Amino acid sequence: MLEVEDLHAGYGLTRVLEGVSLSVGAGEIVAVLGSNGAGKTTLNMAISGLVKPRAGRVRFDGRDITGLSPPEVMAQGLIQVPEGRKIFPNLSVRENLELGSYRRAKPNRARNLERVFATFPRLRERVGQAAGTLSGGEQQMLAIGRGMMAEPRLLILDEPSLGLSPLLVEEMFALIRRLHADGLAVMLVEQNVAQSLEIASRAHVLENGRFALSGPAAQVAEDPELKRAYLGL
Amino acid sequence: MRSYPPEIVAEAVLNGLLTGAVYGLVALGLTLVYGVLHIINFAHGALLTLAMYGAFVAWSVFGLDPYVAILPLVPIFFALGYGVQRFVIGPASRGDDSNILLVTLGLSIVLENGLLAIFRSDTLSVQVPYAMEVVELGPMLLGFPRVVGFGVAFLVALVLFVVLGMTDTGRAIRAVAKERTGAALVGIDVRHVYAVTFGIGTACLAVAACLLLPFFYVNPRVGNAFVLVAFTIVVLGGMGSVPGALLGGLFIGVVESLSGLYFGESLGQIGIFLIFILVLLFRPTGLFGAKA
Numbered sequence: 001m002l003e004v005e006d007l008h009a010g011y012g013l014t015r016v017l018e019g020v021s022l023s024v025g026a027g028e029i030v031a032v033l034g035s036n037g038a039g040k041t042t043l044n045m046a047i048s049g050l051v052k053p054r055a056g057r058v059r060f061d062g063r064d065i066t067g068l069s070p071p072e073v074m075a076q077g078l079i080q081v082p083e084g085r086k087i088f089p090n091l092s093v094r095e096n097l098e099l100g101s102y103r104r105a106k107p108n109r110a111r112n113l114e115r116v117f118a119t120f121p122r123l124r125e126r127v128g129q130a131a132g133t134l135s136g137g138e139q140q141m142l143a144i145g146r147g148m149m150a151e152p153r154l155l156i157l158d159e160p161s162l163g164l165s166p167l168l169v170e171e172m173f174a175l176i177r178r179l180h181a182d183g184l185a186v187m188l189v190e191q192n193v194a195q196s197l198e199i200a201s202r203a204h205v206l207e208n209g210r211f212a213l214s215g216p217a218a219q220v221a222e223d224p225e226l227k228r229a230y231l232g233l
Numbered sequence: 234m235r236s237y238p239p240e241i242v243a244e245a246v247l248n249g250l251l252t253g254a255v256y257g258l259v260a261l262g263l264t265l266v267y268g269v270l271h272i273i274n275f276a277h278g279a280l281l282t283l284a285m286y287g288a289f290v291a292w293s294v295f296g297l298d299p300y301v302a303i304l305p306l307v308p309i310f311f312a313l314g315y316g317v318q319r320f321v322i323g324p325a326s327r328g329d330d331s332n333i334l335l336v337t338l339g340l341s342i343v344l345e346n347g348l349l350a351i352f353r354s355d356t357l358s359v360q361v362p363y364a365m366e367v368v369e370l371g372p373m374l375l376g377f378p379r380v381v382g383f384g385v386a387f388l389v390a391l392v393l394f395v396v397l398g399m400t401d402t403g404r405a406i407r408a409v410a411k412e413r414t415g416a417a418l419v420g421i422d423v424r425h426v427y428a429v430t431f432g433i434g435t436a437c438l439a440v441a442a443c444l445l446l447p448f449f450y451v452n453p454r455v456g457n458a459f460v461l462v463a464f465t466i467v468v469l470g471g472m473g474s475v476p477g478a479l480l481g482g483l484f485i486g487v488v489e490s491l492s493g494l495y496f497g498e499s500l501g502q503i504g505i506f507l508i509f510i511l512v513l514l515f516r517p518t519g520l521f522g523a524k525a
Contacts, residue, residue: 049417050418069417069422070420071421071422080418082415086414087415088411089412091408098401099401099404099405099408100419102420103419
């Protein structure tokens with residue numbers, strides 16, 4: 001579904017990604033792991049169109065989407081739930097969710113809103129509240145719910161467990177598993193190695209802008225190289 | 234300081250409120266652009282001047298009453314504002330705030346001197362039959378053009394409030410104001426929203442210009458007087474706050490009117506800037522509790 005080929009990206013004189021290739025198939029969970037500063041978020045931004053790649057190709061469903069703007073990318077059904085949630089703090093929970101279908105799946109807005117509320121009953125309780133007043137976990141639910149409103153065909157989740165309590169982290173991974181069971185393809189970008197490898201079918205470990213390790217998740221989990229690449233030991 | 238009978242003071246307060254609503258409308262455009270694009274638009278005054286000349290030409294060449302001229306001028310100025318942001322300010326600034334400052338400043342110089350070249354520095358005004366008419370409210374006499382200005386300014390603010398709160402475009406504008414990246418990721422074209430916001434701000438000026446013209450003159454620098462007051466209002470109401478701009482406008486209108494009554498007409502604006510300095514000293518986030 002998603003194919004990334006030899007992607008290079010950076011900011012100004014800084015080179016962040018130096019040739020990254022990966023693919024996510026239909027209905028698959030692929031984990032991209034790596035420590036802070038390895039280039040995970042830049043990879044997402046380059047795929048979503050927030051950063052223009054310097055070289056390489058991004059294809060979605062066989063269509064070349066390299067260098068398209070974020071609205072053009074998301075219109076294809078490639079939806080990113082960004083790191084730090086990036087919800088609209090001054091808008092209500094309902095308005096945040098409704099804007100999730102600003103460009104895509106607008107005719108199904110009411111039905112998808114019900115679906116999100118069924119998945120996250122907490123959001124229904126807080127529907128009129130300004131999103132900025134939600135707790136961290138609720139904000140993460142809102143960010144994912146907003147992504148679901150666009151009827152994603154592939155969901156990129158950037159650090160969904162960041163800043164959540166251990167209990168909520170469990171809940172988050174259970175949720176990703178459920179979304180996957182419904183047939184959604186997921187690219188999971190995480191620092192949380194153990195749990196990510198548990199639910200992913202394949203995994204890549206990013207180190208200094210390159211994949212230091214790639215393969216089936218079970219195999220990556222056993223690889224002694226993982227600890228070295230991830231902890232920089 | 235003299236003391237006046239209460240009905241004179243009440244009349245001054247009411248007239249201040251009426252003028253203040255139009256001030257608020259000018260400030261509304263300024264605060265909206267600031268709140269969403271996070272830039273101070275130094276061309277705001279020149280664009281108001283341009284709109285006042287637009288209304289003047291509509292009257293002198295096409296024989297349109299200034300109030301009727303609102304109908305063609307609003308879409309024209311919306312398109313103008315949209316184009317200026319999309320094709321001049323946006324590309325020229327390359328995302329750098331200090332560049333935007335210079336671009337809008339440059340734009341105001343070009344506009345003012347263009348108007349000076351076309352219309353000369355003469356002060357012009359329109360003659361409308363209702364200019365001197367008054368509305369009697371008990372013992373008080375209120376200028377008819379000011380009453381109309383008050384009503385229309387409130388109507389525009391109400392429409393804006395509904396658009397921002399109830400439509401997808403309005404929600405997109407508010408979303409972009411606080412979270413550009415998140416907005417781009419839900420498929421909002423941020424550059425388009427910037428241009429729409431600038432267009433709305435400029436359209437507000439077109440309405441304000443048509444409301445002012447029946448009781449105010451126009452010359453190539455007239456907008457600056459209003460925008461100086463509008464800056465005060467924007468700070469007073471909290472930068473970026475729409476209801477703050479309107480309330481701030483009313484407040485400033487009353488202050489100007491009362492200080493005109495007590496200190497004399499030519500010193501009317503002293504009160505405004507006295508308040509401005511006090512607010513900056515003691516409530517820098519504005520009187521009406523703007524959220525950070």
